[in-house]
Structure formats: structure tokens, C-alpha cells
Amino acid sequence: MNYLMLGGGKYSARWGYSANISEVHQVIPTCDNCLVKQKRNGPDFNDTSDNANKCTSCTNWEMCGNYPMLRTRPPGKFPQDTILDVNQSIEPFELHYKLLKDAVKLANEKLTDGIWSNEEAKQYLWVFGINNDAVTKIIEHTTNQRLFAYAETHKDSIPVEYEVMRCHKERYPTKYGPWLYPASWTCRIQLNQHVDVPMHLLFLAVTKSTIKRIMEWTRYQNKQNHYLRMVGGVLETVAKLHLDWCVAIPMQSSKFGGWVSENFLALARLSRWFFSMLPYLRPGPEYRDPLRPLSMWTVKELRDWLRARGLSTHGKKWN
Amino acid sequence: MYRRGKFSLLQNLLRLTVQVIDDHAYVSLQDCVAHLLSFSHNFSTMNYKRVSTTTTVQKITESKAVQYIRERAVAVMKNDPIVVLYCTESSNDFDPKVSTKANRQSCWIKTVTILSCNTFDTVDKRSSTFPIAVGKKGHSHEAVELAFANELDRLRSGKCCFYYKSSSCIVPVYLELMVSLQDQLER
Numbered sequence: 292m293n294y295l296m297l298g299g300g301k302y303s304a305r306w307g308y309s310a311n312i313s314e315v316h317q318v319i320p321t322c323d324n325c326l327v328k329q330k331r332n333g334p335d336f337n338d339t340s341d342n343a344n345k346c347t348s349c350t351n352w353e354m355c356g357n358y359p360m361l362r363t364r365p366p367g368k369f370p371q372d373t374i375l376d377v378n379q380s381i382e383p384f385e386l387h388y389k390l391l392k393d394a395v396k397l398a399n400e401k402l403t404d405g406i407w408s409n410e411e412a413k414q415y416l417w418v419f420g421i422n423n424d425a426v427t428k429i430i431e432h433t434t435n436q437r438l439f440a441y442a443e444t445h446k447d448s449i450p451v452e453y454e455v456m457r458c459h460k461e462r463y464p465t466k467y468g469p470w471l472y473p474a475s476w477t478c479r480i481q482l483n484q485h486v487d488v489p490m491h492l493l494f495l496a497v498t499k500s501t502i503k504r505i506m507e508w509t510r511y512q513n514k515q516n517h518y519l520r521m522v523g524g525v526l527e528t529v530a531k532l533h534l535d536w537c538v539a540i541p542m543q544s545s546k547f548g549g550w551v552s553e554n555f556l557a558l559a560r561l562s563r564w565f566f567s568m569l570p571y572l573r574p575g576p577e578y579r580d581p582l583r584p585l586s587m588w589t590v591k592e593l594r595d596w597l598r599a600r601g602l603s604t605h606g607k608k609w610n
Numbered sequence: 611m612y613r614r615g616k617f618s619l620l621q622n623l624l625r626l627t628v629q630v631i632d633d634h635a636y637v638s639l640q641d642c643v644a645h646l647l648s649f650s651h652n653f654s655t656m657n658y659k660r661v662s663t664t665t666t667v668q669k670i671t672e673s674k675a676v677q678y679i680r681e682r683a684v685a686v687m688k689n690d691p692i693v694v695l696y697c698t699e700s701s702n703d704f705d706p707k708v709s710t711k712a713n714r715q716s717c718w719i720k721t722v723t724i725l726s727c728n729t730f731d732t733v734d735k736r737s738s739t740f741p742i743a744v745g746k747k748g749h750s751h752e753a754v755e756l757a758f759a760n761e762l763d764r765l766r767s768g769k770c771c772f773y774y775k776s777s778s779c780i781v782p783v784y785l786e787l788m789v790s791l792q793d794q795l796e797r
Contacts, residue, residue: 292701292755292792474752478759479766485790488700495793551705 293475293485294425295386303420307482308354310383311363318360322349355383369418370401370411386420387483388476394419395429399469402433409434429470435460439467494555499547502558505566506545511601514572519545521572525565529557537561626740632753634745639722639761642740643695643783644772646724651733652776653693653726671727675788680727683784686768693774693783694727699758700791703747716747720754724785762787 296303304312312319321329325346350358362380374381384390398416401407407415409430416426439456446453460467509518522542529539539557540550547554578599581592588596594604612619626641647653667673676696683694701720720743723735743754764770765785774781 292751474755474759478762480759480762480787480790484787485792488791488793491793 292473293482294422294473295391296420296422300417300420300422302418305354306485306487307386308383309386309418309420310354310361314363315361315383318348318358319350319352319354321351322346325349325351355385358382366414366417368408368410369414370407372406373397373415381418387481391419391421392472392476395421395425395470395472398429399433402430403436403440405437425470425473432466432468432470435467436469490552490556494552494559498555498559498562501562505569509572510545512572513574513578515545516575517573518569521568522565525561526558529561631743631757633749634743634751634754636743636754636757637740639697639742639758639785640765640770640772642722642742643724643765643770643785645740646733646738647693647772647774647781647783649737649775651726651738653695653728653733653774670725676727679786679788682766682786683727683768686766686784687782690782692768693781695724695783695785696727696788697722697724697785698789698791699742699787701743701751702793718745718747718749718751719743720751720758 298304298306301313302309302311304310329351345358347360350356350361355361362376362378362382365374365379365381369381371379376382394416398407398412402409402412412430412433413426416429439460442449442453442456465471506515506518509515519542526539527541529537530541537557537560538553539561540554578595580596581588590608593608597604615621624645626637626645628635628637630636665672670676679696680694683692699720699722701718703716703718705714705716719741721739722742723739725733725735725738742758743751745751745754762785765783768782768784770785771780771782773779
């Protein structure tokens with residue numbers, strides 16, 4: 292709807308902000324010194340508008356602002372003419388629709404004039420968190436504009452190409468103009484009005500992550516099979532009751548195929564019950580290395596060997 | 611008896627007109643407001659005064675966001691009495707109840723809850739929540755979003771008037787979207 296990247300994007304990990312969090316995540320949380328000050332003086336312990344009092348080792352959970360430690364190197368082919376900093380770095384910023392429209396407009400102009408390459412435009416829009424779908428369309432529109440302008444200028448030398456493009460333009464006029472902004476960008480809704488829903492945060496983020504961590508722990512303890520049987524049994528008995536407020540579905544494997552929010556809600560409701568059984572999990576048969584030479588091991592044996600050591604089992608057998 | 615004919619049940623039931631926009635069933639937001647005001651809900655039509663910001667916020671109508679909506683409504687309507695409403699929209703994908711497997715023939719729905727900006731007005735959220743659009747999951751909902759945005763713009767202009775049952779007269783209505791609830795994929 293917003294044509295913005297999901298939280299997995301490098302610059303879009305936090306909704307409404309553009310920041311390379313993977314590079315600066317260590318300086319964002321409150322440091323020990325600031326935490327002590329904060330406990331002593333309350334949340335207003337430090338006036339962040341005063342540069343002299345600013346902590347040099349953390350931003351105290353601030354994402355934006357004049358913090359040199361938040362500045363990061365731009366992506367490889369980021370257009371240099373948009374970087375204002377002398378150190379050739381970019382800083383995090385809060386996103387809003389006007390900013391996104393300006394970014395798209397600039398990219399459109401630069402691409403149409405041939406100043407930026409497609410890759411430069413992609414990298415520029417990527418930093419703004421604009422998703423691949425929108426970027427592809429923006430580039431397609433500007434390419435059409437540029438090619439049509441060229442064909443029109445040289446229509447005497449390439450009359451067939453010009454005629455084909457003219458017919459195409461008549462049929463799809465919007466494809467030969469600037470990319471039209473999505474409805475949400477143009478109406479008077481602000482980006483910060485799209486808030487996170489507590490239900491999603493609780494049941495898709497917290498519950499799912501917790502259950503995955505526990506599953507990982509059971510795998511390392513060699514207790515996963517018993518754990519899956521135990522959890523699957525609990526969920527199956529509840530599923531048979533067809534409760535509309537606790538829609539449980541049996542867990543077939545360690546993957547959550549077909550699971551939706553209400554299934555995780557049911558899992559959260561039942562978690563105290565079946566997590567109470569964790570101390571009684573029995574380990575599976577102990578793994579033993581095959582006694583044959585390594586060159587004679589089967590794929591299954593190789594996978595078991597890797598799994599027993601917590602290593603990835605993906606890949607091919609090397610002969 | 612039920613579906614066809616002048617006196618059929620369906621033709622005489624009080625219901626909103628459903629239109630089709632780009633493969634989506636869509637109900638006009640203005641129709642929803644008209645529908646809501648045609649019942650005897652008590653929405654104040656007086657001029658609003660700013661609530662003190664020093665008091666603890668206990669209701670959403672005491673929050674700054676709602677206060678700003680009231681102020682913008684007053685700025686638009688000057689001194690005329692007006693019903694000031696706010697709405698929250700929510701959209702998400704869902705599976706049909708009859709589906710035997712998850713993620714098959716999934717649908718998309720957008721709902722709107724319309725509430726009063728006045729602290730003393732109480733409306734049951736269940737009766738003021740309307741499904742606005744229903745479509746298929748994965749399709750582009752751009753046309754619906756555009757229609758919805760245009761309607762929101764019209765309702766913010768202060769030029770939309772509706773019949774108001776409680777006072778049995780036509781009143782101007784100002785409505786703003788306060789918050790949009792969506793998961794990451796929806797956004």
C-alpha cells in the first residue's frame with residue numbers, strides 16, 4: 292500500500308525511519324554512564340539540544356539528531372551529488388510522505404536527464420526504504436520517457452521505432468509520464484499514523500520468537516522430537532474442542548506452515564500449560580558417528596553429523 | 611420473497627449500497643456516516659472548547675490527537691455547530707471460515723470505526739464499525755485506497771451535511787482519520 296520495504300530491509304528495519312541500524316545498533320541503547328545518570332535524575336537527565344552535554348558513546352535511544360556516531364557509509368553506488376556531508380556519510384532520518392515524494396521526483400528528474408544510472412537511482416531510493424516494486428516502476432516510466440524523447444527527436448532516421456512507441460504511448464499514456472504516487476502518499480494521512488498493532492507485536496513477534504527460541508534449545512538438547520510430540524498433542528486436543536477464542540492447530544513440524552495470528556494467540560494462551568512440561572522432556576537416541584570411513588557416508592549420515600553439531604545441513608555432498 | 615420484488619426482505623432492509631471498484635466490494639464512507647447518524651446516537655453539535663492539557667488523559671478523546679482534530683474542525687467551520695468525528699481504519703488479510711486449509715482463497719478486508727471527538731459522547735464501537743471494502747488477497751487495493759482518500763478529503767472540508775436523528779435536522783459533519791492499523795505486510 293505504501294510501497295515501503297518491510298522490516299527486513301537494510302535501511303527500513305524501524306518503521307518510519309531510514310537508518311542502517313545493523314551498523315549503528317551498538318550506540319543506540321543507553322550506555323552504563325547515561326543509565327546511572329538517568330536513574331539518578333530521571334528521564335530528563337540530559338538536555339540533548341546541548342551539544343556540550345551529549346554523551347559520546349550512546350544516543351540514549353535517539354534514532355535521529357546530530358550524532359556523529361549515527362553516520363554511516365552510503366551504499367556502493369549511492370549518487371554522490373546528494374551527499375552533503377564532507378565525510379561522505381549519511382545520517383538516519385525520519386520518513387514522511389513529502390520526503391518520499393521529493394525523493395521520487397528527484398530520481399525521476401535525474402534519470403530522465405541521464406545524470407544518474409538506473410543503479411544509482413535504485414540505491415538512492417533504497418535508502419528511503421522504497422520497495423522494489425515501486426523502484427522498478429519508476430525506472431520503467433523514466434526509461435519510457437527518455438526513449439520516447441530520443442525517438443521523437445530522431446524520428447526521421449528511426450521512423451518505425453518512433454511509430455511503435457507513439458502507438459504504445461497512445462495506448463498506455465501513464466507509462467510515459469512520471470510514476471503516479473500511491474493514494475496513501477497523496478492524501479493527508481501522515482506516515483506516523485500507520486501504527487503497529489499490539490496484537491501483531493504480541494502474537495507474531497513475541498510469541499512466535501519465544502516458541503522458536505525454545506524449539507532451537509530443544510534441538511540442541513536433542514529433545515526436539517519429544518517436544519514436538521508433546522506440543523502437538525496438547526494443541527490437537529484443544530483443536531478438537533473447536534473453541535472460537537482459542538483456535539489451536541496441531542504443530543506438524545518445527546515450521547509454522549499455515550499458521551496465522553489467531554493460532555499464535557491460542558499458543559500464547561496455552562503456553563503456561565505446555566511450557567510447564569519442559570523439564571520432563573526426554574532426550575532422543577544419542578547420536579553416534581558412523582564407524583565407516585567418511586568417504587562412504589550417506590547424505591543422511593552427513594546431515595545427522597552436521598545437525599548433531601548445530602551446523603547448517605544445506606548443501607551438496609562433495610565427492 | 612427474500613431477494614427479489616418490491617416488498618422483498620432484502621430490498622427493504624436498511625443497508626448500505628455496495629459498489630464494485632476494481633474487483634473490490636466497496637461501501638462509501640459517507641454512506642457509513644449517514645447510516646450512523648440516522649440512529650439515535652448522541653453526538654454533540656456544540657462548539658468545542660480546548661480541554662486543559664494538564665489533566666491526566668484517561669480517554670482517547672482527551673488526547674492531543676483528538677483535540678487537534680477538534681481544533682481543525684472549528685477552524686474549518688468557524689462558529690457554526692458541527693459534529694466532529696474521528697475514525698480508525700484497519701485492513702488485513704483473512705482466510706474464509708469454510709476454507710479447509712490455511713492460505714487458500716484468502717481475502718482482504720478494510721474496516722472503519724467511526725467515533726465522536728466529544729468526551730461525553732459514548733457510542734458502542736461494535737455498532738459504529740463498518741466494513742468498507744472486501745477484495746482478494748494479493749490484488750492491488752490502490753483503487754480502493756484512492757476512493758477512500760477522496761472521501762476523507764471531502765469529509766474534512768466541512769461541506770458534508772447529513773440528517774441527524776437525535777436533533778431531527780441536517781447537520782454539517784467533520785471527520786478525520788486518526789490512525790491506520792495494519793500489519794507490516796499491509797503497510
